[in-house]
Amino acid sequence: MKNLKKILSPYFELTKPRIGLLVIVTAYLGYYLGLRSMDSHMLQVNEWMTLAHLMIGMFMSCSGACAFNQIFEASIDAKMDRTKKRPLPLKKISPFSAYIFAISLFLISSAYLSLFVNSTVAILSCITYITYLFIYTPLKRKTTLNTLVGAIPGALPPIGGWAAATGHISSPAWIIFGVLACWQIPHFLAIAIIYAEDYKKGGLKMLPSVYPKNKITSIYMIFFTVALTCMSLGLSIIKGHGIIFAVGSLILGLIFIYCSIKLILNNSLENAKRVFYYSIAYLPILIILIIFS
Secondary structure (H helix, E strand, O other): OHHHHHHHHHHHHHOOHHHHHHHHHHHHHHHHHHHHHOOOOOOOHHHHHHHHHHHHHHHHHHHHHHHHHHHHOHHHHOOOOOOOOOOOOOOOOOHHHHHHHHHHHHHHHHHHHHHHOOHHHHHHHHHHHHHHHHHHHHHOOOOOOHHHHHHHHHOOHHHHHHHHHHOOOOHHHHHHHHHHHHHHHHHHHHHHHHOHHHHHHHOOOOHHHHOOOOOHHHHHHHHHHHHHHHHHHHHHHHHOOOHHHHHHHHHHHHHHHHHHHHHHHOOOHHHHHHHHHHHHHHHHHHHHHHHHO
C-alpha cells in the first residue's frame, strides 16, 4: 500500500487538485446560471447527470493542463523556494512519464467532454489548454502583462458550464467570464507581491518583481477590484434577483476595494496578504450569494 502511494503521489501532485477544485466550482456556477437563464432549477435527472459529467471532464482537463505546466516550467520551479519541492524538480517522476500522463489526461478529457457533455465544452477545454500553456506560460518569462493574459484561461470554466447547460454561449455568460477574470488579477498580484523575490529568482516577469518600488501593482489591483464590483452587480441581470444580491455583492466589492487602497497607501507584505486572504474568501461568498439570495 505504501509503495502504491509512493508511485501515485507524484502524479497527484502534478494535477494541482486545488486548482481543479476551483475549476469545477466555477464551472458549476456557469452551469447553474445557464439553467436559471432557461427557468430550469435542476429538477431533472439528466441535468444532474450532465453536471456530473461536466465536473469529471473539467477536472481531468484541468489536471492535464497543470501537469503540462509543471513539465514546461520544471527548470524554473527548481530555482524557486515555493516550487522546488514539486515532483519534477525533486525527480520523483521522469519527464517522459509526466508527458504521457499529461497527454493522456488531455485526450481522455477532450473525448469525455465531447461524448458526455457537448462539443462546445470540449472545444472550450482545448482553447483553455492553448491559451494557458502556449500563450500565458511563455509570457511569464517575457512580459509583466502575463497576469492579464493568464486571467483568460482561468475565466473560461464558467463559460464551459454555461455551454453545458444551454448548448451555446450567449452574452450573459461573458459577464461571468468578466467576474472571474477581474477576480484573478488582484488575487495573483497579491501572491506575486508575497513571493516577489522568489519569482525574481525564477526569472519570471511579475509586476512586483520587475517594479518592486512602483505603485503600478496596487493601481492594477484597485482598477480590477472596481471592475470586479461592477461585473458582479451585472450578475443580477442573469439571476433576475433584486436588492439582497445587489447589496451583498456591492459590500463584498467595497471591502475588496478598501483592501487594495490600503495596499497602495502602504505597500507592505501584511497588506498584500490581506488582499490575498480576502480574495480567497470573496469568491465562495459571492457564489453562495448567487445561489441562495
